Amino acid sequence: MESAIRVRGVAKTYAEGATRVAALEGVDLDVYKGEVLLLMGPSGSGKTTLLSVMGCILRSSAGSVQVAGTEITGLTESQLPRVRLRHVGFVFQAFNLFPTLTAEENVEVALELKGIRGTRAHNESRRLLAQVHLADKCAAYPADLSGGQKQRVALARALAGDPEIILADEPTAALDSHTGRAVLELLCDLAHQHNRAVVIVTHDSRIVDLGDRLVRLEDGRISSVEHLGSALQAIPPREANPPSTFARL
Amino acid sequence: MPPLARRNLFHDKIRLAVTLTGITFAVVLVVVELGLFLGFSTTTSSLIDRSGADLWIASHRVPYIEQGAPFSERKLYQVRATPGVASAEKYIARFAGWKRPDGGHESVQVVGFNFADIADPKEAMGGPWNLASGSIADLNAPDAVLVDDLYWKKLGVTHVGEVFEINGYRARVVGTTHGIRSFTTSPYIFTTFKNAQDFTNLNEDQTVFILVRALPGVNVQQLRHDLQNRLHDVDVLTTSQFSGMTRSYWMFTTGAGVAVLLAALLGLVVGVVVVTQTIYATTMDHLREYGTLKAIGAPNGYVYRVILQQAGMSAVMGYALGISVSLFVVRGAEHGGAAILLPWQMAALIFGLTLLMCGVAAAVSINKVTHLDPAMVFRN
Numbered sequence: 001m002e003s004a005i006r007v008r009g010v011a012k013t014y015a016e017g018a019t020r021v022a023a024l025e026g027v028d029l030d031v032y033k034g035e036v037l038l039l040m041g042p043s044g045s046g047k048t049t050l051l052s053v054m055g056c057i058l059r060s061s062a063g064s065v066q067v068a069g070t071e072i073t074g075l076t077e078s079q080l081p082r083v084r085l086r087h088v089g090f091v092f093q094a095f096n097l098f099p100t101l102t103a104e105e106n107v108e109v110a111l112e113l114k115g116i117r118g119t120r121a122h123n124e125s126r127r128l129l130a131q132v133h134l135a136d137k138c139a140a141y142p143a144d145l146s147g148g149q150k151q152r153v154a155l156a157r158a159l160a161g162d163p164e165i166i167l168a169d170e171p172t173a174a175l176d177s178h179t180g181r182a183v184l185e186l187l188c189d190l191a192h193q194h195n196r197a198v199v200i201v202t203h204d205s206r207i208v209d210l211g212d213r214l215v216r217l218e219d220g221r222i223s224s225v226e227h228l229g230s231a232l233q234a235i236p237p238r239e240a241n242p243p244s245t246f247a248r249l
Numbered sequence: 250m251p252p253l254a255r256r257n258l259f260h261d262k263i264r265l266a267v268t269l270t271g272i273t274f275a276v277v278l279v280v281v282e283l284g285l286f287l288g289f290s291t292t293t294s295s296l297i298d299r300s301g302a303d304l305w306i307a308s309h310r311v312p313y314i315e316q317g318a319p320f321s322e323r324k325l326y327q328v329r330a331t332p333g334v335a336s337a338e339k340y341i342a343r344f345a346g347w348k349r350p351d352g353g354h355e356s357v358q359v360v361g362f363n364f365a366d367i368a369d370p371k372e373a374m375g376g377p378w379n380l381a382s383g384s385i386a387d388l389n390a391p392d393a394v395l396v397d398d399l400y401w402k403k404l405g406v407t408h409v410g411e412v413f414e415i416n417g418y419r420a421r422v423v424g425t426t427h428g429i430r431s432f433t434t435s436p437y438i439f440t441t442f443k444n445a446q447d448f449t450n451l452n453e454d455q456t457v458f459i460l461v462r463a464l465p466g467v468n469v470q471q472l473r474h475d476l477q478n479r480l481h482d483v484d485v486l487t488t489s490q491f492s493g494m495t496r497s498y499w500m501f502t503t504g505a506g507v508a509v510l511l512a513a514l515l516g517l518v519v520g521v522v523v524v525t526q527t528i529y530a531t532t533m534d535h536l537r538e539y540g541t542l543k544a545i546g547a548p549n550g551y552v553y554r555v556i557l558q559q560a561g562m563s564a565v566m567g568y569a570l571g572i573s574v575s576l577f578v579v580r581g582a583e584h585g586g587a588a589i590l591l592p593w594q595m596a597a598l599i600f601g602l603t604l605l606m607c608g609v610a611a612a613v614s615i616n617k618v619t620h621l622d623p624a625m626v627f628r629n
Contacts, residue, residue, distance in 0.1 A: 085546025096541040100256030245604045
């Protein structure tokens, strides 16, 4: 499998007053296209920090990070957003939608950033919303959507421009278990059916069966890596997912 | 482009109203103060600018028109004999006392000019403009004067034909002008040169100024130079030179102009402060959205554009409201003692200032989002 993200010897240290806090230490990890990688660990273990480093949002204090074949550790502050824009889509715990824009417009913002404008952006945003089964909610504002629907709009936005990497930080934390599982199944589908690398930070051990690998972090270090390969066969093909699952969201 | 800036701006209507109120206030204040400055400035030198003369001859070192001192009228003949001079006329602009019907006294500025040898009196140098009733030819009648209708009430004039006293001499109102303001609050009283000599207690052989018109094609600076060489104990000034000196004295030496300019600056400062506060508050309200934009890869320039668009829209709306209110104020001042002028060039300048004001106000917000850590989107 092709590596989408390669992390070698990555450390991240924060200064808190006179002390220095090591959020990550000596992390080595590969994330492959077509896999769902789960990042789990107690609070403060460095999951979100690792996600931020992989997503070119935070710079590591040491080590090497390659994203879609580009070594990012030497890039300037103005170059990092370009890598993010080109290769990475984000899904946030709090959805982070723009409340004054419709679902369609939320996706169009991301498309515009990637140089897709006008009618093409309009059509593409509708296609992406249809892909996450929200074709009938294009004109809805976030305030009028359920939690699951908001997260699916966020997912459609993350897919704008067809990035090869999706990074999701606790995407189901604000959702009930049924809705959350449906969103995760959608993420898995994106990985397996569309050959994307999907990294999910989660606290929820109930969704382990949906991942391909489980990486546990503790005190900024990888404590274990479990291959959950049987889950690959356990995930049914996309065509078998009943549309009514999403209609209930 | 998705209308993020517009939607965010209109999302909080109360804050938008505060922003627009601040900008409107600033625009009106700047228009009024700059308009007053322009009005004052124009008024101080209107007699000079409207004289139709190319050159003014005044007593030595006269700083402004109201300070003219008498000199011998014989210099007129020396002026007329100078090559390049098309015409020259004696002229008086001098303070005098006007007696009201109720016995009170008002200070006036008597303006005396010659039009006897001119076919069309309207072509005479130094005469009135904007005649509302009567004509310049009516000044041929004995003791005839023209009074501006703005000052009728001040001088106790109720109708044309009324008779008053100026420094003990009879003066009869034969017509009116409209809108000829005096900066000194002493109204201009237009009359013949001869009457003006009487009204201002000048001798028959005295004048206060000589107005000169150059022949077509003559270099006015050269003519000024030639006349200065020929005449002694007087100053020969171009119209623009004398106009500038008079404006400068009244607007800056007295401090009047500085005061209105400072008030205009204050208006701008208030506008900047109000708009900065509201745009900053809006930015803080939407900080998470800006963080999200940066997190998903938006360059700083994109985020700046959203903020500047909000500032720009606020500027345009606030300016439209402000200039509408200003037009009412300007209209209302037309019949007042102080003119507020609003030429289109000034309106355009103020629009530019409004955009600049809102741009400066947005700078604080731009600085905030520049240092915004996109990782903040991962924190609840």
